[in-house]
Amino acid sequence: DAGVIQSPRHEVTEMGQEVTLRCKPISGHNSLFWYRQTMMRGLELLIYFNNNVPIDDSGMPEDRFSAKMPNASFSTLKIQPSEPRDSAVYFCASGLEHLYEQYFGPGTRLTVT
Amino acid sequence: GNSVTQMEGPVTLSEEAFLTINCTYTATGYPSLFWYVQYPGEGLQLLLKATKADDKGSNKGFEATYRKETTSFHLEKGSVQVSDSAVYFCALKGAGGTSYGKLTFGQGTILTVHP
Numbered sequence: 001d002a003g004v005i006q007s008p009r010h011e012v013t014e015m016g017q018e019v020t021l022r023c024k025p026i027s028g029h030n031s032l033f034w035y036r037q038t039m040m041r042g043l044e045l046l047i048y049f050n051n052n053v054p055i056d057d058s059g060m061p062e063d064r065f066s067a068k069m070p071n072a073s074f075s076t077l078k079i080q081p082s083e084p085r086d087s088a089v090y091f092c093a094s095g096l097e098h099l100y101e102q103y104f105g106p107g108t109r110l111t112v113t
Numbered sequence: 114g115n116s117v118t119q120m121e122g123p124v125t126l127s128e129e130a131f132l133t134i135n136c137t138y139t140a141t142g143y144p145s146l147f148w149y150v151q152y153p154g155e156g157l158q159l160l161l162k163a164t165k166a167d168d169k170g171s172n173k174g175f176e177a178t179y180r181k182e183t184t185s186f187h188l189e190k191g192s193v194q195v196s197d198s199a200v201y202f203c204a205l206k207g208a209g210g211t212s213y214g215k216l217t218f219g220q221g222t223i224l225t226v227h228p
Contacts, residue, residue, distance in 0.1 A: 004156075031214040042220045043157075043202065056215075091156050095214040100145050100164070100206050102216060104156030 002026075004105035006092050012111045018080040021108045024073055025094030033102060034067055034077050035091040043091075049075065050097060082112045115140045115207050119219035126193055126226050134188040134201055134222050136177075142208030146170075146179050146186040147216065149202040157202060160188075193226045200224070 005024040013019055025032050033048040047057040049069045057067070064083070069075040079086055089109050093102040120135040138144065145164045149157040161170030166181035175190045186203060203219040 033215070043218050045215070045218075048215060050214075093156070097214050099214065100147065100162060100216075101159045102157075102214065104158065106154075106156050 004092055004094055004103050006090075006105035006108050008108060009106065010109045010111075012113065013082055014113055015083055016081045017112075018078065019082045019086075019110060019112075021077040021090050021092075021110070023075045023077070023092030023105060025075070025092070026103055027073065029094035029096055029103070030072070031095045031097050031102075032069060032075050033093040033095075034075070035093065036088045037091060037107070038088045046077070079110075082110075084112045086110060087112050115144065115205055115217045117203050117205055117217055117219035119201075119203050119222050121222070123223035123225060126224070128195055128226055128228050129192045130226075132188070132190040132193045132197075132224070134203075134224070136186045136188065136203035136219060138184050138186065138203075138205050140184075140205055140207055140217075143181070144205040144208050146177070147204040147206070148175070148177055148186070148188050149204060149218075151200040151202065151221070153199070160201070193224075195226045195228055198224055198226045 007022045034046040036044045046059045047067045052069045067077045089107045091107045093104045095102040116139045147162045148160040150160045151157045161172040163170040163179035169178045177186050177188045200221045202221045204216040
């Protein structure tokens with residue numbers, strides 16, 4: 001199995017630009033999670049989906065952030081417009097609802113200048 | 114709500130030293146408990162788990178025992194190696210109902226092992 005796939009691995013953009021992060025979960029998994037990791041705030045859960053439906057988006061910092069899961073094999077996290085304080089590593093993880101382990105992707109390192 | 118508290122780091126040890134990273138939790142009922150490890154430049158990966166009180170999870174020389182009476186799940190290793198340098202996260206899955214697989218993570222503890 002290829003594991004959770006994220007793209008791009010690195011993204012550098014200017015303030016005000018739109019950024020789209022992509023995630024392909026492990027085939028057969030029905031839960032998908034988006035996290036953000038920074039030195040200051042640690043690991044934060046932004047939003048998670050179950051069977052492609054958003055369950056809890058209370059961790060999304062503000063309206064500039066949005067996430068979609070159009071099908072079981074693809075999800076996006078969009079930031080528009082981006083700001084320097086959005087600089088972080090963004091992780092996608094997938095799992096099975098009735099099991100306990102989450103499988104993390106390698107992350108996307110976002111730098112907003 | 115559920116919460117996890119880990120000892121603050123960073124923790125710096127010499128190779129072959131004994132390691133303890135403390136983790137305590139707050140949750141109703143009987144949650145499942147986990148330790149995840151994050152190596153530099155990578156995502157988190159499951160290190161070990163325990164699903165009921167008094168269970169001991171173990172993997173790669175690491176151990177942790179689910180202590181209901183003290184609401185703790187401390188991570189231990191008898192002899193650390195330089196390759197164990199990483200960030201360690203304690204986590205729990207709440208008991209009862211469906212959580213859709215959601216985990217509550219602690220803040221992470223940075224471990225650095227010197228030769």
